[in-house]
Amino acid sequence: MVRLTPDGEATVLSSVVHSQIDDHAAFGGVVPEIAARSHVEMIDGVVRRAMVGAGIGYDGLDGVAATAGPGLVGGVMVGLGFGKAVALARGLPLIAVNHLEGHAVSARLGAxxxxxxxxxxxxxxxxxxxxxxxxxxxxxxxxxxxxxxxxxxxxxxxxxxxxxxxxxxxxxxxxxxxxxxxxxxxxxxxxxxxxxxxxxxxxxxxxxxxxxxxxxxxxxxxxxxxxxxxxxxxxxxxxxxxxxxxxxxxxxxxxxxxxxxxxxxxxxxxxxxxxxxxxxxxPPMAYCTDNAAMIALAGAERLQLGLVSDIDAPARPRWPLDEARALADPVHPTGRKGAKA
Known part of the structure; x- marks a missing residue:
């Protein structure tokens, strides 16, 4: 969870990360099905710990940010679905965040x-x-x-x-x-x-x-x-x-x-x-790898600008930050090789 002042200063209230390294170590890499299942099993507890760490409840939220892609779509669907449920139940704005945009703003978490x-x-x-x-x-x-x-x-x-x-x-x-x-x-x-x-x-x-x-x-x-x-x-x-x-x-x-x-x-x-x-x-080392705080910050900045999402925002396995350039100058044109990016 992140608090953003009107002048853009960010304060991290809590950032809980549940590591799946042990779940995937035996396979030498991430197994999508295992990752998605672990998301389902752990998301309630992770959110609860984040709330306790921040010292606030759902009534203290201004909006709900959730990663909507790019990435392994099973896990993305779980997190985005949870975010939509909270937004609907509490009448809060939903902000669907590009995971890469979270990384782009992550340096603002420490300075x-x-x-x-x-x-x-x-x-x-x-x-x-x-x-x-x-x-x-x-x-x-x-x-x-x-x-x-x-x-x-x-x-x-x-x-x-x-x-x-x-x-x-x-x-x-x-x-x-x-x-x-x-x-x-x-x-x-x-x-x-x-x-x-x-x-x-x-x-x-x-x-x-x-x-x-x-x-x-x-x-x-x-x-x-x-x-x-x-x-x-x-x-x-x-x-x-x-x-x-x-x-x-x-x-x-x-x-x-x-x-x-x-x-x-x-x-x-x-x-x-x-x-x-x-x-x-x-960014500080804790915010280099995937983390919750960077998504919260990207969501807070978007909310501050009025850039909120519809409740039917889709989970996207691919989502370029510069969509205009990706369409005009694709790195991997469609064809027999497929669209990798």
Whole structure:
């Protein structure tokens, strides 16, 4: 739960997260059916704990925000359905929130952040650069044409036998590693846009993982992977900063999403921002990965602007932040390959 003042200052009253890591660890990744079932079983208790933590009841709410996508639609349907039920029962406005918009505003949970800013949203399912002018007003500057950075972390970690969740396990394994031993591919070197690609890196590293025999081998490969991902994120972000600086005097670079919790990625991106004369900001660690507070804040900002949703708002497995750009310039045109994004 979040309280938002008229001048935009956010205070987190409570943010309860029920982790499903143990439920999925045996499978090496998220199983959609298990995730949706766990949502059904736990949502009552999670909401109750959030209420107790905030010290308020349903009568103290101004509105109900719920994630409506993008994501595994089973879990999204559970949360959105619960939110609709509360809104109907209490006569409260419903705000259907784009999960990515929650990440976009998450840095505002820990600091006073003014719009506009340049955002790198980097997580397990998404990797994109955005110009954020305000809530509901964002332009895509670049995106991944295949895999997200977090997906590359997780799947390479799985190939190395590091367990789940893979990103934190790979980061820990990389400590004490020497990544210079391995020569990993660099993607899209001939292109001058801000798009990303991690599929080649993922394939090459997964093959190299089969040759690792010792803990030192695995540490060296983990360090190489971490450095390669950070380097690509830095290169594309640097291009975006150069373009952004031509249009804006307010130079703030925000990094959000689960991969923003990686210390090496943060360090490299902070150095890149400093070299371009940008201030650097990332959310507190607790708000990098998926959390309730960022959705509450996005909902509160929308409510403040009168941007409420109809009660029949659908759950959406795909929901681009910049829908106009996604329609005009799709990364994956429909056809035999399907629409991945």
């Amino acid at each position: 006073r952040v003014a719009y506009p800013f340049l955002l790198l949203l980097v997580s397990g399912g998404h990797c994109q650069l955005l110009e954020v002018r305000g809530i509901g007003d964002m332009s895509r500057l670049g995106t991944t044409i295949d895999d997200a950075a977090g997906e590359a972390f997780d799947k390479i970690a799985k190939a190395m036998g590091l367990g789940y969740p893979g990103g934190p396990a790979l980061e820990k394994t990389a400590e004490g590693g020497d990544g210079s031993r391995f020569d990993l591919p660099r993607a899209l070197l001939g292109r001058k846009d801000c798009d990303f690609s991690f599929s080649g890196l993922k394939t090459a590293a997964s093959r190299l993982a089969q040759t690792c025999e010792t803990d030192q081998d695995r540490a060296d490969l983990a360090d190489a992977v971490q450095s390669a991902i950070a380097r690509q994120l830095s290169e594309r972000s640097d291009r975006a900063m150069a373009d952004y600086a031509e249009k804006h005097d307010h130079r703030l670079f925000v990094v959000a999403g689960g991969v923003a919790a990686n210390r090496t990625v943060r360090r490299v991106l902070e150095a890149t921002a400093d070299a371009r004369g940008f201030a650097f900001l990332a």
